[in-house]
Structure formats: structure tokens, C-alpha cells
Amino acid sequence: MCLNDDSKKFSIDNIIDDLVEKFTDLHYVYDNVCGVEDDVRDFSLIGRVLPSVNILLSEVEKYKNIDLEKYTHYNLKILNEYYSRNNYGLSSFSGLAHLGYSTLSISNNKKQYTTFLDSINKIMIKGANHYILSGTRASMHNCDCINGFGGVIRYLLHFKENNDVLETIRQLLTYLISLTLENKEVLGVKVPYWFLSAEEQLPHERASFPNGKIDLGLSHGITGVISILSIALLSGIEVKGQRSSIRRLLEFCYAYRMEVDNLIYWPRKIAIEDWIDGKKDFDWSRPSWCYGEAGISRTIYLAGKSLGDSYFVEDSIRVIISQANSNREDFGFISPTFCHGYSGLLQTLNVFYQDTKIESFLEPIDNITNKILSFYEKDAAFGFYDYEYKFNQEVSKNIDIGIVKGTTSILLPLLATIQYSKTNWDNMFLIN
Numbered sequence: 131m132c133l134n135d136d137s138k139k140f141s142i143d144n145i146i147d148d149l150v151e152k153f154t155d156l157h158y159v160y161d162n163v164c165g166v167e168d169d170v171r172d173f174s175l176i177g178r179v180l181p182s183v184n185i186l187l188s189e190v191e192k193y194k195n196i197d198l199e200k201y202t203h204y205n206l207k208i209l210n211e212y213y214s215r216n217n218y219g220l221s222s223f224s225g226l227a228h229l230g231y232s233t234l235s236i237s238n239n240k241k242q243y244t245t246f247l248d249s250i251n252k253i254m255i256k257g258a259n260h261y262i263l264s265g266t267r268a269s270m271h272n273c274d275c276i277n278g279f280g281g282v283i284r285y286l287l288h289f290k291e292n293n294d295v296l297e298t299i300r301q302l303l304t305y306l307i308s309l310t311l312e313n314k315e316v317l318g319v320k321v322p323y324w325f326l327s328a329e330e331q332l333p334h335e336r337a338s339f340p341n342g343k344i345d346l347g348l349s350h351g352i353t354g355v356i357s358i359l360s361i362a363l364l365s366g367i368e369v370k371g372q373r374s375s376i377r378r379l380l381e382f383c384y385a386y387r388m389e390v391d392n393l394i395y396w397p398r399k400i401a402i403e404d405w406i407d408g409k410k411d412f413d414w415s416r417p418s419w420c421y422g423e424a425g426i427s428r429t430i431y432l433a434g435k436s437l438g439d440s441y442f443v444e445d446s447i448r449v450i451i452s453q454a455n456s457n458r459e460d461f462g463f464i465s466p467t468f469c470h471g472y473s474g475l476l477q478t479l480n481v482f483y484q485d486t487k488i489e490s491f492l493e494p495i496d497n498i499t500n501k502i503l504s505f506y507e508k509d510a511a512f513g514f515y516d517y518e519y520k521f522n523q524e525v526s527k528n529i530d531i532g533i534v535k536g537t538t539s540i541l542l543p544l545l546a547t548i549q550y551s552k553t554n555w556d557n558m559f560l561i562n
Contacts, residue, residue, distance in 0.1 A: 135496065139548050141503055146541060149513050150190055153183050153531070154201045156208075162511040163531060178224055180205045181232030182533040185555045186541055188235040193549050202236045210246070222281030222558050223534055226254050230285050234554055240288075251289055255298045258282065262301055268309040270324045270345060275354035275560050276534075279306060283358050284557050287365050296367070303362055303369045306355055310375040317341060319406050322382070324352050334521050344400040346386065348425030348560060349469065351399075352379050357429040357560040360436035376433050380442065383426070386410055393456055394449045396426050416462035417453045419474030419559060424450065428478050428561045431485075447486065454479055454494035464525060465517040466505040468539035468559070472498050477543040481562055499547055502540060512537040533558070 152158050163179055184205050187198045209229055219225035230250045237243045258279070261272075272278045279302050286302075289295040313320035316327070327342045335343070345351030356379045359372055388395050388410065397411070398421040404411065417423040427450040434442030453461075454475070465471035476498045483491040506513055516528045516535045530536035533555070542555055556562050 138496075138499060138503070142544050142548055145503075145506055145513060146190060146194075146545070148508070149537065149541065150187070150198075152512060153186065154198065156205075159183070159531070162529060178228070178532045179536075180209055181228045182531060182536065182538040184232040185235045185533060186538040189542060189545050189553065189555065193545055199236070206233060206236070206243070206246075219277070220254055220257050220279075220282045221277050222285055223276055223532075226250055226257070227282050227285040228558075230254070231554065231558055234288060247289075251286070251292070251295055254282065254286065255294055258298050258302060262305055268305055268323065269330065270309070270326050270351065271330055273306050273309055273324075273355055274350045275357070276349050278354075280354045280358040280560065281558065284361060284560055287362065287367075288554065288557075290365060290367065299362065299367060300369050303359065303367070303372060306359065307369065307371045307375045309355065310378050311371065316402055317406065321402060321405065324355070325402060325405075339399065339401050342402045344402065344405060345398075346383060346396055346400065346426065347398055347421035348429055349420040351421075353383065353426050353429040354560055355379060356383070356433050360429070360432040361560065361562075363436035364432065373437060376437060380430065380433055383430075393452055393458075395423065398422070416470065417450075417475055418463070418470050419478060419561070420469045423453045424475045424478040425559075425561070427453070428482070431482070432561075447482065447488065450478065450482060451488070451490045454498075455490065460501075464519070465535070466502045466514055466540050467516045467530075467535040468533070468543070469535045470518070471516075471535070472502050473540045473543045474559075476502065477546060477556055477559075478561060480543060480546045481556065495547060499544065502544065505540075514540050 159179065184202045187202050190196070191198050209232065213226070213229060220227055222228055222231065230247065233243050233247055233250065234240070237247065240247065266272070273280055275281045283299055283302050286295050286299050290299060309323050312323045314323055314325070315321070316325065322344070325342055325344050328336050328340055331339060331343070346353055348354050348357060356376055359376050363372060363376070383396065386397055386400065395415065398415050415422045419425045427446045430442050430449070431446035434440065434446060461472075461475065463471050466473055468474040468477065476495065479491050479495050479498070482488075483495065505515070507515070511529050512531050514537050516530045518526050518528065520526050531538055533539050533542070546553070
């Protein structure tokens with residue numbers, strides 16, 4: 131527990147009570163998220179929303195000591211129908227691993243839904259092995275946290291006691307490590323294999339990085355690779371080259387570590403020309419989970435722990451405490467959500483505090499909780515909106531209830547501040 135303010139707990143309790151009533155009404159969810167009432171085969175609902183809802187309801191069950199099983203079980207039946215009829219990937223946020231996390235969250239520590247979980251895991255093992263055997267080379271896209279094997283490995287680690295799962299984890303770790311060992315030629319120069327070419331980028335990014343880039347973010351970049359290699363090591367799983375790959379990637383990140391006004395920053399993305407020229411420009415960013423100092427500092431902490439290197443542990447704590455206690459106006463955030471908003475920073479501070487019990491985390495946790503609560507709108511469909519900058523810098527206001535940038539991504543960190551218990555949901559983000 132990080133908050134001792136009864137008025138805040140009361141506010142969070144009331145918000146949860148209001149929104150759980152909405153989350154357990156599937157017709158209401160369909161109408162307000164998908165714009166359709168009964169189409170249970172819509173991927174944006176089935177693949178993303180219902181798993182997130184189940185994860186939230188499982189945490190509310192523990193906190194409130196109430197029985198929501200009839201809702202989570204029904205949601206799982208719908209999800210089973212969808213996945214049995216549609217194509218899907220392995221991703222932790224839109225594929226089989228997301229379904230797995232959702233099922234794991236309501237499984238009473240793997241005592242229920244064991245057959246269903248086993249079937250999910252077998253399909254994932256088959257899919258992962260097929261991909262590796264296809265000869266497809268490791269790239270940043272297929273190794274990242276959101277869509278790649280970084281997130282998949284984290285899910286599978288929950289079942290490492292199974293020999294087939296363990297062997298697949300080891301193969302996938304070796305696959306990720308290959309990303310750190312080889313170079314490819316760009317503009318006549320050898321660059322790391324984690325470099326993203328122009329063709330591998332989204333169309334709007336190509337204008338900024340016409341020759342390609344290197345991505346440092348935890349969501350889609352190399353710190354996600356560092357994090358999962360470190361978490362696996364902390365889980366007692368080590369393959370050849372794992373420790374040296376962690377150090378190699380850390381060394382790369384620290385080459386771009388910058389101090390401005392007593393605060394430490396990392397650039398979000400590095401143009402390949404700048405890497406070749408050794409150019410290091412200050413790229414002011416939000417201390418977010420996805421691309422900012424929240425995600426990067428947590429990664430460095432986990433790496434330091436896994437390597438037994440106190441320098442990285444202490445430096446990561448120094449970075450995040452200084453960022454969280456800084457006087458930066460709103461941290462550059464415009465949204466209360468997890469990915470690119472206040473809630474990702476809040477949960478990062480929550481897990482840092484639980485690990486270290488350093489009291490310097492408590493004031494920013496309190497302040498950021500206040501800020502998130504100020505976004506609550508009782509008349510909004512699900513209490514909160516996600517705000518994002520469009521490519522023309524206008525701000526969009528979106529209804530979303532997913533675990534990345536929706537209402538569930540806000541409520542879960544709020545719950546963690548008032549009753550922290552060991553949970554699996556934040557494992558998805560590679561911060562635990």
C-alpha cells in the first residue's frame with residue numbers, strides 16, 4: 131500500500147464501484163466501445179477489450195472481496211468462441227498471450243481453467259517454434275514487448291515449470307540474443323541488427339527517419355529486450371550470451387544518457403545518420419512507460435538486479451526519483467492512461483516503492499494519483515478518456531477501455547496504490 135489518504139481511497143472506491151457496474155454489462159460495453167450491440171466477433175472487442183476487462187475484474191475481486199466469477203467466466207466463454215473461429219497472433223496485447231494473461235488472472239493461481247491454459251500454451255509453443263524454424267531473422271519488430279517475443283516470453287515465464295514451455299523460453303531467449311550479436315550494412319556502414327530500416331517503420335515515421343532509426347523505448351525498442359532478458363535471468367533461466375547481451379545493450383543506452391538541469395534523459399529514437407556520426411542531441415520527452423524515463427529506468431533497475439551490479443540499480447533509482455520529484459509542468463503528459471500518460475509513471479513508481487521502500491517515492495505517487503483523479507468524468511462512458519496528439523498536433527479525445535491506453539490501464543495502477551498485492555497484470559509491461 132502506497133497511499134494512506136482516506137479521502138483518496140474513498141474517491142478511488144467510488145470510481146471503481148461506478149465503473150465495475152458498467153464493465154459487467156456487456157451490452158453497455160458493446161454499445162460504447164464498438165458501436166455495435168451483439169457482434170461478439172469484432173476483434174477490437176474480443177481480442178483487446180474483454181481480456182482487459184477480466185484482468186481488471188480479477189483485481190477488483192481481490193480488493194473488494196466480492197465474487198465476479200459469473201462475469202469473468204462468461205467473458206472467457208465469448209473469448210474462447212472468438213479465438214476458435216479467427217486468426218490471431220501471439221502478442222501479449224492483442225493475441226494469445228493476452229488471452230492467456232486474462233485467463234491466468236481469474237484462475238486462482240492456476241487452480242482453475244488449467245486445461246484451457248494448457249491448450250493456449252501448447253498453441254503458443256507450436257507457433258513460436260514454427261516461427262523460429264522458418265528461418266525468419268530476429269528484428270526489433272518481432273522481438274519487442276507489444277507485438278513481439280519479448281512480451282510472449284514474459285507470459286510463458288508463468289509456466290516455466292513445464293518442460294516444453296521452458297525449452298521454448300530458452301529457444302526464444304537465444305533468438306532475442308541473436309539480435310544483439312550481428313550487424314547489417316546501411317549507408318555503407320555496419321549497424322546493429324536492432325536498427326529499423328525505413329521499410330520497417332510506419333509511414334508517418336519515414337519522413338522523420340528516411341534512412342531508418344534505432345528505438346530505445348520499452349514498448350517497441352531495445353530496452354524491452356534488455357528487460358525480458360533480465361527478468362528471465364531473475365527467474366533462474368539463463369542461456370549462452372544472455373548476460374553479455376544485457377551489458378552490450380546497456381552500454382548502448384548509456385552512450386545516449388544525457389543530463390539536463392540535473393535530470394537524466396534518454397532520446398526516444400535515434401536517426402541512423404546520428405548514430406553513424408556519433409551525434410547526441412537532447413530530445414525532451416515525457417517520463418512515460420512506453421518511451422520515457424519511467425520504462426527505461428525500470429529496465430535498468432531489473433538489469434542491475436539480474437547482473438548483481440549495484441551501479442545500475444542505484445542509478446536507475448536516482449533517475450526515476452529525480453524525474454518524479456521534478457518541477458516539470460505536468461511531465462509533458464496530456465492523458466491519464468498507462469502507455470503514454472500518468473498511469474504508466476504511477477505504476478512504475480508503485481513497483482519501485484514496493485521493491486525499495488524508499489520514502490522519496492511516496493510524495494510523487496500521491497501527487498500523480500491526484501492528477502489522474504482530476505481526469506475522472508462521471509458522465510463519461512467509462513469515466514476517463516484517452517488523449518493523444520494527432521500527427522497535426524491536434525489533440526484527440528478517445529473512448530478506450532483496454533489495458534494499454536484505456537480505462538482499465540488507469541484503474542489497475544490506482545488499485546495498486548491503495549492495496550498492493552502480488553499481481554500478474556503489470557508483468558505484461560515488462561516492469562516486473
